[in-house]
Amino acid sequence: MHSKISPLRIRTANDNAIQPQGQFVLYWMIANRRTRWNFSLQRAVEWAQDLDKPLVILEALRCDYRWASDRLHRFVIQGMIDNAAALRKDPVSYLPYLERQPGDGSGFLARLAREACVVVADDFPCFFLPRMISVASKQIPCRFELVDSNGLLPMRATDKVFLRAYDFRRYLQKELKPHLFELPAADPLTKVRLPKLETMPSEITKRWPTEDEEILRELVNNLDEFPIDHSVGPALFDGGQQAATHQLNEFLNKRLVHYADSRNQPQQEVASGLSPYLHFGHISAHEVFAATMNHEKWTPDKLAAKATGSSTGWWGVSETAESFLDELITWRELGYNMCSKRDDYARYSSLPDWAQATLAEHADDPREHVYSLDEFESAHTHDELWNAAQRQLVREGRMHNYLRMLWGKKILEWSPTPQDALAVMIELNNKYAVDGRNPNSYSGIFWVLGRYDRAWGPERPIFGKIRYMSSENTARKVKVKEYIKKYGPNGQQDLF
Structure with a gap:
């Protein structure tokens, strides 16, 4: 089959063949949760056209993923509502599935795949998705493709792991130009004619009932029936x-x-x-x-x-x-x-050797302040600016980008060990930030500890040669008085 998508963006996740006797092409939407500018959807449409088969789109939401909360669930369900509306008149069958109890969705994908000619899914390299794909690849009896729609440079365009932004930027300036003209279709379903799926096997629809648009709209603001963390409320902004x-x-x-x-x-x-x-x-x-x-x-x-x-x-x-x-x-x-x-991207051992060495040399340095995870989480430190940044994260689901750097540096300074600091940063960022659990957020966290950076002088207690930041210097560089007031202990709403 001729494809308009670069071969660098497509890889197979199993060795199974296309099943031309299947009832439909299945797109399992797990990371590119959109109907526009989506190479994965575009690839699924190509298969459906080539095989003259209906297209089924499964977008599912588990209830037992790490850090599952009202905040993250609401954001994803809002996206489902938009997808349902966008696909309402298109020649596809959209299946938005919400798992009510852990394990309820088990077997759904495998059962759908038994009816499929080809399964297409999103190639996303972070959080639990690679493990989920690995498990699914053993359960899907037909050809199973993963499509990279993450960024302008296909992830497989290079085998090198870049250790500095400068080196990666220089590589991009040499190699990115051809990829600038390989954009996904703005609307992969425009003027597409596909056969419509008449019926789904009743054993599937009865065991795994999907939601209609009206139910999704009711659920998005009433998530009590889901066994998730209800203490982490909705973000200040909507998803979709x-x-x-x-x-x-x-x-x-x-x-x-x-x-x-x-x-x-x-x-x-x-x-x-x-x-x-x-x-x-x-x-x-x-x-x-x-x-x-x-x-x-x-x-x-x-x-x-x-x-x-x-x-x-x-x-x-x-x-x-x-x-x-x-x-x-x-x-x-x-x-x-x-x-x-690198599978170890979230482990302390993935830090550059120089960073691990200098942090180890200063691991036993005295700490003037040491806080527990609970104290960090509830913004109970001596530092008003740090507390304000943490409150913004908890209340809104986001933090000002510049203050994220200071936030991480102070956690390093106020934790018993650098390893403890890493664990605190990952926990708080992934629990509260809507953009957490992402390659880019791990870059920011590990930058605090030296990834993508260089050794700095003068060498300091606790930090060693790791780049140092302080709230005092930050307050001299940027204006923070109104920010501290806005996210003070009595601002907007209480933390818990």
């Missing part, structure tokens, strides 16, 4: 394709112009706010890139001829857009490079 598109348009039209100068200012909201939507696949990095370049009236001839590794000047767009693209592409995809190549 529509919210993601609105966020992108607001950023490009109102905040991008200030991005380069003011994105480190906690009291100014100029960041894109797109990372939660990118994490859950409610928007594509390709769509964000295309919209940004259209906003900048960019053409490929504006690219610099030489790869320098510089974070500015290569794209040939405004300073603010260059700064944003470096975050969207270089820093974001650097994390995907690590997670797709």
Whole structure:
């Protein structure tokens, strides 16, 4: 079958053959939870057209994943509502499935796969998804493909793990250009004619009933029946394709112009706010890139001829857009490079040797302040700025990007060991941040401990040669008075 998708983005997860006698092509939507700009959906449509079969889309939500909460469930279900609405008139069968009790969904995918010609799923290198794919590959009796729709550079375009952003950026400037013209279809189902699935076997529909759009809308604000953490309430912002598109348009039209100068200012909201939507696949990095370049009236001839590794000047767009693209592409995809190549990306032992060595040398240094996980979580430290950042994370599901760095550095300074600090950062970030559990969030956490960084002087207690940050220096560099007031102990709402 001829495909418009680069072979670098497609890999098989088992050795089974296509089953032409199957009833449909199945797209198992697990990471790219959207109907637009989605290579995985595009690939599934290609198979359905080639085999002249109906297309079934399964989007399921377990209830027993780590850190399952009202916050994360609501965000995903809001995405399901948008998907149901978007697919309402398309020639596909959309199956949004919500597991009510642990294990209820067991066997659903395998049973659907018995009816399928081909199964297509998203290739995502982080959290529990790779393990889930590994298990599923043994249960699917037909061809099982994984499609990479994560970023502009296919994860398999290089075998190298890049240790510095500069090196990765220089590689991108040499090798990315051909991939800039390999964008997914904006709407893979436009003008597509497929046979409609008449009926699903009753044993499937009875054992694993899926939700209609109306029920999803009722459930999104009433999650009590799910055995998840109800103490972590909804985020301050909504999930789904529509919210993601609105966020992108607001950023490009109102905040991008200030991005380069003011994105480190906690009291100014100029960041894109797109990372939660990118994490859950409610928007594509390709769509964000295309919209940004259209906003900048960019053409490929504006690219610099030489790869320098510089974070500015290569794209040939405004300073603010260059700064944003470096975050969207270089820093974001650097994390995907690590997670797709190393299974130990979330372990302390994955830190650079120099970082482990200097932290070990200072492991026994006296700590003026030492806090427990509970004290960190409830923002009970002596530091007003750190407490404010933690309260923002708990209350809103996000934290100002610049303060995330300070937040992590202080956890390192106030923990008994660097290993304890890592465990605290992972727990709090993954529990409360909507964009947690992502390659990019692990990059930020491990940067605190030296990943993607270099040795710094002067050597300090506890930190050794790890880059140091303090709340006092931060307050001198950026304005924080109103931020501290906004996220003070009496601001907005209580923590628990």
